Amino acid sequence: MKSAIQVSLFFLISFILLFNSVPLYPESKESAINKEITQKKIVSPEERTEYLVNQCSDFLKKFGWITTIDGSQIMAFRLGGRYDEMLLKIETVYDAGLYNFTVAISKNGVQTQKVLRLPGSIVSDDSRLREHALSVVVPFAAAEKGIGDFRRAFSSIFSFGYSRTHDGREFFPAYAKGNLHLSWQLEYDPSARILLRDTTLAFGDYTAFNVYLDWASIVRENFFNIDLLIYGKNKYFGSAEHGTRFMYGFFNGLEYFRPGFSDSTMKWDRPVTHTQPYIQYAIWRALQLNMLISRRNGPALYSAGIMLGAGMGVGPSSLFYAGITEEEEQDMSPAFRSIKYRKQNYYFSYTLPVRLVLCADHVYGFRFEAGYNYYFFFPVISDDLYDMLHIFKGSMGYYITSDVIMSIQYERWKIESMLYDKTRTHDWNRLIIEFRNYF
Amino acid sequence: MQGHLFKFYLYKTVSILLFIAFSAYCAYAEDSKSRKIILTDTAVNFPVLKTMLDSGFFTGNNFSAEYIPFSDINSKRTYTNFDFSLMSGLKEKEKDGAKPASFNLFSVDSFKRNVLIGWDVPREDTYRTEKSIRSMIAFAEAVRTSTIPDALAEAGTAGFPGAIEKVSVIYEDDNISNVSGYELIVNTGFSPTHRFVRTLSELTLLTGVGMANYWINKDANMEDWRYKYRWKDVGPRFRDGWYWDSNAFRTNTIYHIYAGAVYYQTARSNEYGILASTAWAFTGSLIWEYIGEWREQTSGNDMVFTAFGGALAGEAFHQTSIYIENCMPNSVYGTIFSFLLDPMRIINRALDRCFDGDYKVSIVFINPAVQAIIDNIHKDAH
Incomplete structure (x- = not known):
């Protein structure tokens, strides 16, 4: 009896499984006609x-x-x-x-x-x-390509200007000689055009490239910086005219800065090293966290950005290794041998850079920007030394056309070097006047 | 009592599982049923489909293929119950100095309309021929159960049969809005083997150029030499590992970053993505450190800055180069700037002009009236 129930149940379940998606009866003629009428x-x-x-x-x-x-x-x-x-x-x-x-x-x-x-x-x-x-x-x-202008997600700035540098704590630049410079900035930021509440950004959905070169009679500087998004989020609240954007993510970055000195007043004594830049570095930021918040209010755009990074560096130089003899150098840190580094002032380091930027753009035709860059370097060969670099920036510009801005920028640089509980500092400042053309 | 209940549920569960397994097997058997395809080569001196059939291409791709010689195509024998019909031929108009091979694939769409899918590929290019046939049949299969746009979406995500660069719609008449077909421009790209070999060859060539420069400046580089070209030094060369080198600041930064950028761009211009190109930059750096600079201990900082710094710089220069080229089209200055930033892209593009990889696919709905006329002609002939 029980096995009969079991067999019956088996067939019942099989029957249900087999036929539950198939209509038991063919569609009636009447319902077919009704369906046709509905369709027509x-x-x-x-x-x-x-x-x-x-x-x-x-x-x-x-x-x-x-x-x-x-x-x-x-x-x-x-x-x-x-x-x-x-x-x-x-x-x-x-x-x-x-x-x-x-x-x-x-x-x-x-x-x-x-x-x-x-x-x-x-x-x-x-x-x-x-x-x-x-x-x-x-x-x-x-279609993958061939339709439209792909440059819409790009913005680029070409700048041309003149700067004067003053070596020392004095606030105002004093040297009669200055530098002409060119810079180029290219930013691929498609998420700035997306007004969705929440968008996930993947590898390569943001890149920024900035290069700065100058022809100098006193200080010759070469600089570039690259940011490449690994993974991030973009959020937007509000309308296109009045809205708030919040973008954050993990990036990879590369930064290079190397000044060269050609004026005797700017050189240090050099019994050991050939060139004596106060600071020089190339940093590969293995991981960095960038956050940007911006508020659009009609034509005006207010923004604040922060970058926290960690990476490895070739450099920096140290204030302790300037103006010393080879004999003096032998008694100093093994992390640092200018004689080893072909008479160049640097050591290999781990680096923790920080970047802060505040900007108010298109405010009654003006652009105001303030920034602070901080770098902490300590050697890969463990020893009791470190270097810190602080850069404070402030600029004000006026749009003389819709695409061209004339600006004046003031920068103050400060280096702090530490070796075996002794510290040294050095300051200089720079005034830049430049024209920026937005493309 | 509980034991009986247990047996009851066990039996029930096993029965259901068996039934599900049987159903799954039936579904699998149905799904794995090979599709029938009829093959015909129209050009006597170009029996590409016969060759592919003999090599097992169609069997390997789960087709039940039947080959019909072109001379027999109008015989009284009728061919029924096939899924697709594929016909090859040679185009009269030469491209790149050779007559391209043309293929026509007949199928039906979900509205039971006859669809003809036609495309050309370079005659001797086995990779593109096989890839395009495989992809087009997959596309035709998708068409059987959906619309052409949906099939394109489905096939596009599966990499059909390369990047779709352009799609055009052909209307019968602007006033009626009936679609009579589609035209696609598709780029197949190169085969993985081709890309790999070319990237590796170019990296080796770049290493050769670097080595020439290295030996020209031998006196400056001797300072770092620790090994000789002899078997005795092979073990220590690998056992000693990596170290922080003592090169000049500019060598350790700008020169190595630029070298890494060129390695990266070599891979990028050979159609590799960002991550794969970074891996290639690392490979290029390894080749340089272990072959180009064999006599020196491997530099850890060079490995980091060449591979990762170079990849970042390479991508930035790559994008800037493309941006400049688009801002300054047909300009000598634009080309010069682009070349300086991304030389390998310009060089490889010049090499690629031998064959641009683009080909056209036409998808045409065969008008039922025309189909009826063709069928009648065949009937009359028989």
């Missing part, structure tokens, strides 16, 4: 527009686009190291037995429009209507 009914243009907007949005997602629907339009973005943006708008009008679907697309600034004139039989058939609409969207959704 005249549907409202608004309902069809809504259907297509949802379908197009889902379709774009298949190609990696991030979409937001606003009524009859879709805002779409695509990251992944190569930014694209698209605005898609659908309007439907019913006219003389035909539906006119106007699909307007703007991809990376290139605009196109297609009017689909379709009879009711197609419009009421979801899959046929969908295919027609997607045929308009697919050239823009799928």
